[in-house]
Amino acid sequence: MSQVSKEEILHIAKLANLNLKDDEIEKYIDNLEDILNFANVVNNANLEGLGETIGANENQNVFRKDEIKEFKNRDLLLQNAPEQERGMFKIPKVIQ
Amino acid sequence: MENIIDLTVHELIEKLEKKEIKVTDITKAYIDRINEKENDVQAFVTTTCEEAMKKSEEIQKKIDKGEKLGNFAGIPIGIKDNMCTKGVRTTCSSKMLENFISPYDATVVEKLNNEEIISLGKLNMDEFAMGASTEYSYFKKTRNPWNLNTVPGGSSGGSASAVAAKLVPWALGSDTGGSIRQPASFCGVVGLKPTYGLVSRYGLVAFASSLDQIGPITKNVQDSAILLNIIAGHDERDTTCENRQKEDYTKALINDVKGMKIGVPKEYFGEGINPEVKQKLEQAIEKYKELGAEIEEFSLDIAEYALAAYYIIACAEASSNLGRFDGIRYGYRTNKFNSLKDIYRNSRSEGFGDEVKRRIILGTYVLSSGYYDAYYKKAQQVRTLVRKEFDKAFEKYDVLLTPTSPTVAFEIGTRSDNPLEMYLADICTVSVNIGGLPGISVPCGVDSNGMPIGMQLIGNRFCENKIIRVAYTYEQNTDFREKYKPEFKK
């Protein structure tokens, strides 16, 4: 049985940058435990000697030539910005 | 003359060629239909009827001048709202992208534009394609035209519903774990999920990158083959899109299955399958036998593993793919913030719906340190297993036949609160995505309440021609479209 602690779910939420309200935490834990318990069936499969399939197909070595193609329309790229200044995205001050 | 909106696309093309109708007639007919029925169906997030009318007039002018245009010039279409369209908002049915306008067109959208196919608008979906009923749209609940109290399925519910309700002649959907096939099944239309790597994903807002594929949702198999011809093909902007010889899928429209081998995996007909669904599928199997196909039952014991692996992989990839929605460059930004952290947390918490958050949490969990090997790595191995099992099956069979969904469309609001139960409903479709295979859902009857039932045909990688042929033969020898019509029951 998978057990998820409150600390764990809060840690995960922090990693994902999501707030969980107190009353949601229990629900999330229950859901997550349910799903994880089900997902544990992957551990019943006979996987001996099987590699991992990373993509859903076997393409390899797909590269691009090193040739410049400029997009040339900065306004289109900035048009959705919640806040911008001098062609840059504005955010609250970040202390580095 | 038949009503324009009742015609399939290939019928429309024939009439256009014979100059029996004008492209403006077609667009007008569909706009009228949207005005009449959209209120009931709620399939669109955004309609672009005015622009569509203008475009069709331009195209008509060219035709009148005798200019040589492509076969599909002036044919309308509907596009699922997770494909980027320059100038028209692309919302993914999320508050997060409520006002997002893409600076570029998705490759598939470019292809439609090149053919001068006219978009009537963007179709509703489960938020970020996560869901199977379209109830998780931030904007509206789309209805199933067969019974307006039921869901159209999902996540491409808007696309399937719009085609079934004849608001568009055909539509594009996307399928990560069944999101084209299941709503097609619920709405009594045809939905085809291509082999992973056949259609470019560039411009499809990613849910799970290794599983997502764009495909057609159409009135019949022939239209699916036509639309697949238009959207399939190599794209240098998507490295997972394979560089192959272009195929003409309409050549697979052969009304003959004699000698073809159809495998029926018995595990897909067991517990949990609605008896009426099972019964219709058995009738379809009988039909194939009658038509000379060789049917064989066999064991393919991977459905549960595939489903577990699916939720692990899909959520893991989604948790990473959805990181970019952070309230900085585009998308929803909270107005409650003092710090960068507030912007991140509050924008994402307010901008995403519950189901999306649930999957991000699950995905983050399975990738987090200490759990990666137990879940993600195992799931990737299961994927290898699933592929091997399918490979074995396709050594023996040309196509596999299963139900598309264990049930018919359910009533709005009755979906289980338990996410696990909800996920289990995807059991028939997800293994196809895990295997990267093509699958098509074709209507094969209705249940006692008159709700459509879908049959899924699965092919080997890049064997779209076989599933198209088998589906086409069934369609040509049965009469679903003539016999059953959506009634907009209230």
Place this chain on the structure above:
Amino acid sequence: MNKTPILEKNINQNSKNRKYERIGNKMQDYEIVMGLEIHAELSTKTKIFCSCPTEFGGEPNSHTCPICMAMPGTLPVLNEKVVEYAVKAGLATNCEISRDSKNDRKNYFYPDLPKAYQISQFDKPLCENGYVEIEDDNGNPKKIRLTRIHIEEDAGKLNHNEFGGGSLVDLNRAGVPLIEIVSEPDIRSSGEAERYLRKIKSILEYIEVSDCKMQEGSLRADVNVSVRKKGATEYGTRTEMKNMNSFKSIVRAIEYEANRQIDVIEDGGKIEQETLRWDDVSGKTFSMRDKEDAQDYRYFPDPDLVAIRLNEEYIQKIKNDLPELPESRKARYIEQYGLSEKDARLITSSKYLSDLFDKTQEICKNPKITANWILSDISKILNEKELEPDKIPFTAEQLAKMIILIENGTISSSIGKKVIVELFEKPEDPEEIVKKNGWIQISDENAIKAVVQKVLENNPQSVTDYKAGKDKALGYLVGQAMKETKGKANPQMLNKLFVEELKK
């Protein structure tokens, strides 16, 4: 000649001045253990996953597109040059090149990282198990092992808005290709760290995959530092230092941090594993807790990119096309030109010096003299001005011309020294410099004879000394004559005439 090798002098200065500035800790009882993570921007024309230019500067966000801005629906496509350059770097540092490699996502939120993940490489880097050779503090050869070299994308830049009270995100640098070169913890002193970094820099310059400009940030190094009692076998807890942007600050930072750690341990404290930011102004390290906050990067294979499977043929071709590396140039200098091992090593430590040497000697046909000028006067000025060799303002042609002017007797070598100074100030044709300053050598026998006689008259004691067998006196007399002519007299003629006169 006073040869002051530029590299070694820097190191000595630094360690002498700073090593014991915090007396009181038992530095000598401890050993510093270090590994470096070097990030080098690759000098490709376009970014790693999109076709935007990598060119430095430009209006904010002008070198961006939907892909590097992480617009929804966009996908990365790997630049083939990035793979090629990384393989080159791997081959030049004796790495094994992976036949089966892939890209992974490193997930974390930061405003300069638009996708909220960096595409990097986790468990299958392109290159592994390499080494480079440096000298330890006693001048003995030492191998520094490389764990790996992998490819990844650079982040954007945050600008701070002085008046508006916010930060501004510019994504021009987002997606610029980097290689990260990770060493084993084989480095034992700040001197070794500097020599290692210089070695890597010079290799990358030789194979022309990176500009390696530290000021522009195209070469950056993070240093993992730990200390342990001498003789201990276990490693101590390490800290990771970031934000050093010159060789000097790296050396300072290492010494500061090692001392800090020793102080903590000596005081009975424990070293905390953390990331530190070096502040060049205060000369201190600061904790970067913000970035530590949630350090679980959730690496997983990027499903948008496909496997990189390089074959023998591809790797062999890159190997064959690899330009001459410092080791091989060094051998050539010793064998072909008869330079000493030390001179050959010093010249080849910098591609710029080595190129300058090659081109100059090709014109003036005098490799030894060329080497002398480079390692004496030129290196001395570089040291004084704290310049890297790539900042030498004059050309090989100009240097060669100067050497030829000495050879053909137009100027003396002491005038040559002045010409070098001028060349640093205002590089132009040495002939012009000599003319303008009236430095042309006096080779007129009568004029020189007059000076010789004058000097002899004024220095009777030296004449007596010379005649009594003190050969040194001749040197003094020649010196006096040089002074008289402001260095312009032809030294060979002076010598000859003095000897003739004194024999009389």
